[in-house]
Every structure is written in structure tokens, then in C-alpha cells.
Amino acid sequence: MKHDETRRLSDEYEVSNILGRGGFSVVRKGTKKSSSEKIHVAIKTLRRVGTSSNPFGTPRTKVGGGDGGGEKSIAASIMGFTTLRQVSVSDALLTNEILVMRKIVENVSPHPNVIDLYDVYEDSNGVHLVLELCSGGELFDRIVAQDRYSETEAAAVVRQIAAGLEAIHKVNIIHRDLKPENCLFLDVRKDSPLKIMDFGLSSVEEFTDPVVGLFGSIDYVSPEALSQGKITTKSDMWSLGVILYILLSGYPPFIAQTNRQKQQMIMNGNFSFYEKTWKGITQAAKQLISSLLSVDPSRRPSAQELLNHPWVRGDIAKDDQMDPEIVSRLQTFNARRKLRVAAIASVWSTTMFLRTKKLKSLIGSYDLKEEEIENLRIHFKKICANGDNATLSEFEE
Numbered sequence: 001m002k003h004d005e006t007r008r009l010s011d012e013y014e015v016s017n018i019l020g021r022g023g024f025s026v027v028r029k030g031t032k033k034s035s036s037e038k039i040h041v042a043i044k045t046l047r048r049v050g051t052s053s054n055p056f057g058t059p060r061t062k063v064g065g066g067d068g069g070g071e072k073s074i075a076a077s078i079m080g081f082t083t084l085r086q087v088s089v090s091d092a093l094l095t096n097e098i099l100v101m102r103k104i105v106e107n108v109s110p111h112p113n114v115i116d117l118y119d120v121y122e123d124s125n126g127v128h129l130v131l132e133l134c135s136g137g138e139l140f141d142r143i144v145a146q147d148r149y150s151e152t153e154a155a156a157v158v159r160q161i162a163a164g165l166e167a168i169h170k171v172n173i174i175h176r177d178l179k180p181e182n183c184l185f186l187d188v189r190k191d192s193p194l195k196i197m198d199f200g201l202s203s204v205e206e207f208t209d210p211v212v213g214l215f216g217s218i219d220y221v222s223p224e225a226l227s228q229g230k231i232t233t234k235s236d237m238w239s240l241g242v243i244l245y246i247l248l249s250g251y252p253p254f255i256a257q258t259n260r261q262k263q264q265m266i267m268n269g270n271f272s273f274y275e276k277t278w279k280g281i282t283q284a285a286k287q288l289i290s291s292l293l294s295v296d297p298s299r300r301p302s303a304q305e306l307l308n309h310p311w312v313r314g315d316i317a318k319d320d321q322m323d324p325e326i327v328s329r330l331q332t333f334n335a336r337r338k339l340r341v342a343a344i345a346s347v348w349s350t351t352m353f354l355r356t357k358k359l360k361s362l363i364g365s366y367d368l369k370e371e372e373i374e375n376l377r378i379h380f381k382k383i384c385a386n387g388d389n390a391t392l393s394e395f396e397e
């Protein structure tokens, strides 16, 4: 996977329909040209913020080593074997995913539960990551669509996520943004592997540096991340605990009117198992959730420990069909979540890439709740902390 700046994506891949969009990216389907059998991939294009070099003035962020010198292309710096030099902050944000993916390629791939990276290209549109194509849909989409759903299926999901986490944690990668939309099935087969993806906000411990702050949507964020403490692999275990809580009840463990209240609840580990919803769920599953949602990270099981847990292994998970109420709540939760993700991604990308002055009216037109606006504020603060003060004043106006 050596980077060569003369190679062009369009020489090697036929790029077709859009598979999805993220805050900083657009993902399209691609087909390899020079192959007799049709090899399909996902091409994630990460766009630079603003101009191609450094929209925020003097480079302030140093990622990795290097002795200064001329700026290099991001992909060349990372995928090639040259030392990464100083990069602008916006480049650093963009760079992070490639750094993490490189570490995955070198140390983890191929793994049934971690997305694979095949290649990287760079051109004036940004950096293109050629990724393993996941055509089986998002985790919750499939669960709400299937006829059969019991603790056994939920345990299988946890097992796969835990296996992926165990592999990345072993090489000191923390995902930091684990949530249902970042878990995709590889294909449509019933027994398709579930893949963890979107390492855009992840960190490789030795590179953990300036682009830290508040990452991810607050629902899945650990108490230590919210209180700005040290984030460890156990922070991902918290997020998995939240996913498991939702899988078995259809609603998230921390529900509040405002983000601030929710933050408080998370930091105090203030959640409960409402008898009406949880009465049919095994004690072992509830105990497991309680241990994953321990405020003290050291009390949470590691991914490896989780893989040996009898409920996760499927030995004691109940095989009875789940209460239809739970599935229907999960359906509602999933539909709302998708709508919000789309709205936020749209506001976010419009703002960042067109630098609109009409952020407030955009937010208004999406009818976002206070919580979502707060999430946007956090994202803005993160960017602004890295030098883009103009954007914050637009937001605060």
C-alpha cells in the first residue's frame, strides 16, 4: 500500500453511487477497473476544510516527529515511509483517520470485525480511503428488520463488537466514537460479520496529541471523556455498555431534557432498569450492563474479559423471542436517530465547507432539539479551540 502521488483514483476505480455521508466525508461505491471479477470497495473521501494548505494561518499542530522542512501531501506523509511533518490543524483532523487506519492495516487486518483499508489516494478533492465495502447495512437497521430477535442475537452482536475492540485495543487503538451507526454488516447474509468502522476520531496511543477534546455523540460518551479525564480502552467498553442497554430495551440508558442534564447523569452513572421493560431480561445481562456502565473505568470488563463472559458467549443468554414492545421501541429510536444524524451531518458539512453565515437559520430549519444544538456547539468549540474563532462567533451570535 505504498503511496505514489502519480497514481490517480479514477485510473484504478470506477466510482459510482453515494453510500453515505459523514461530517467530513462522503462515501461512494467503487469497482476496481483492472480486474476480471468485479471487486467492489467503499471509497471514503475526506475533504479538507477551507483551502488546500492551511486555512487557519500558521501551522500550530505537530503530529508525530519530523525536523520541519517543506509540507508534504498528507497521504504521502502517512502512507509513504517519510516522516510526517508539521501539518495544519485541519489537516491534523483529516490525518487522524489515516494514521489509525495505517496502524490497523499493519497490526490488525484482516479481522472479521474491523474494517480493512486497501489503499489511499490523494488529489485536489481530498484524501480517498479505499475501504472494504460493507453492504449489509447498519446494526440497528438489521435488528429491527429481522423476524427473530432474542438475547442470543444481542449477545452475538456484543461478541462481534468485543472481538473487534479486543483486536484494536491490543495495539493501543481507542475507537472513541463507538455507536450503532459505526457498526456495519459486511454483507446481507444472515451470518454476516459485523464490522467496526469510522476511525476518524480514534486515537493511536503514541500519536494521541492535539486533536483531543470531546468526541462522539454524547449518548455513548463515557464519564471520563466528559470530565476530560484520561480516555482509555475502557472508554470504548462504556460505549458498548450503552449499545447493549439499547439492544435489550429499545431506549438509551441516559435520557434527559438537555445535554447538560444528560452529561450529569452520565458522570454520576445514573441509570436504572425500569421493571416494566426489563423484567423479561436475564439477570446476567443486567449485571453485565451494570459492570460496563461503571463510572470507575477500572471496574469495567475489558474486551477480552467480555469475550469470556458466559452471557456474551451465548451460554446463558435467553433464546426466547424478545417482547415486541422492545423491538418496536428500538424501531422508533432508530428512525429518530437516523433523522438526527442526517440533519446534523448536513448542517455540519454545509457550515464547514461552504462557511455559511446563516448557521442559526440552518439549525432552525432542521428543528433540532436543544441537545442536538449543544452537540453542534461542542463540535464547534473543538474546531475553534484549534484556531477557527470566526466560526465560533458565527455560532454564538
Ligand code: ATP
Pocket (backbone or CB within 6 Å): 019, 020, 021, 022, 023, 024, 025, 026, 027, 042, 044, 115, 131, 132, 133, 134, 135, 181, 184, 197, 198, 199, 200, 345
Ligand atoms: P462521522 O460524521 O460520523 O464521523 P464520517 O465522516 O467519519 O462520519 P463514516 O461514518 O465513516 O463518515 O461514513 C459515513 C457513512 O458512509 C456511514 O454512515 C455509512 O453509511 C457509509 N459508509 C462508510 N464506510 C462504509 C463502508 N466501508 N461500506 C459501506 N458504507 C460505508
